[in-house]
Amino acid sequence: xxxxxxxxxxxxxxxxxxxxxxxxxxxxxxxxxxxxxxxxxxxxxxxxxxxxxxxxxxxxxxxxxxxxxxxxxxxxxxxxxxxxxxxxxxxxxxxxxxxxxxxxxxxxxxxxxx
Amino acid sequence: xxxxxxxxxxxxxxxxxxxxxxxxxxxxxxxxxxxxxxxxxxxxxxxxxxxxxxxxxxxxxxxxxxxxxxxxxxxxxxxxxxxxxxxxxxxxxxxxxxxxxxxxxxxxxxxxx
Numbered sequence: 001x002x003x004x005x006x007x008x009x010x011x012x013x014x015x016x017x018x019x020x021x022x023x024x025x026x027x028x029x030x031x032x033x034x035x036x037x038x039x040x041x042x043x044x045x046x047x048x049x050x051x052x053x054x055x056x057x058x059x060x061x062x063x064x065x066x067x068x069x070x071x072x073x074x075x076x077x078x079x080x081x082x083x084x085x086x087x088x089x090x091x092x093x094x095x096x097x098x099x100x101x102x103x104x105x106x107x108x109x110x111x112x113x114x
Numbered sequence: 115x116x117x118x119x120x121x122x123x124x125x126x127x128x129x130x131x132x133x134x135x136x137x138x139x140x141x142x143x144x145x146x147x148x149x150x151x152x153x154x155x156x157x158x159x160x161x162x163x164x165x166x167x168x169x170x171x172x173x174x175x176x177x178x179x180x181x182x183x184x185x186x187x188x189x190x191x192x193x194x195x196x197x198x199x200x201x202x203x204x205x206x207x208x209x210x211x212x213x214x215x216x217x218x219x220x221x222x223x224x225x226x227x
Contacts, residue, residue: 046215103156104157
């Protein structure tokens with residue numbers, strides 16, 4: 001079982017609508033959690049970084065929330081645009097003796113349609 | 115404009131052939147990483163390097179080799195020992211100071227001929 005589970009696996013929404021993507025993790029000890037956006041055939045681009053003490057962080061139309069007690073995070077996209085069509089990846093960073101270890105979720109594939 | 119450059123964008127490998135993927139960064143980052151991305155799976159770490167002339171195996175290092183002779187460069191060689199090399203390969207770099215994200219290149223897609 002993956003230590004970072006994302007849902008849904010894929011999602012189709014109409015342009016202008018809002019959506020929420022989920023990330024549940026079991027990684028411990030927890031350092032921080034990141035959301036990345038990956039366009040097809042491109043590398044991931046960072047959207048937000050949250051430490052355990054942060055509950056919410058926004059980046060334009062993207063808002064991430066974190067509940068470190070329940071080990072859940074969400075990414076809310078407001079007023080979706082066609083350019084939001086991409087894979088959204090949740091990454092949880094674990095503290096280890098050898099430095100930070102990143103565990104990647106499998107991503108949520110979002111498609112925004114007219 | 116600072117960033118990470120991966121080349122080539124597409125690469126084809128013949129049976130028994132070693133191929134090398136290039137990764138160059140001008141972000142002055144100490145740490146560099148190679149990941150493999152397969153459909154339906156999260157990124158998996160192949161090798162990483164925290165400093166010049168030093169590198170460590172990741173979770174799936176078998177069949178791969180790397181070098182780190184310069185801070186800016188971290189090439190990955192996919193050897194003939196890697197029996198399932200078809201994948202999307204991503205290089206990343208990281209500034210360990212502060213809580214910074216990894217910066218990724220735009221990947222190399224490797225296929226078998």
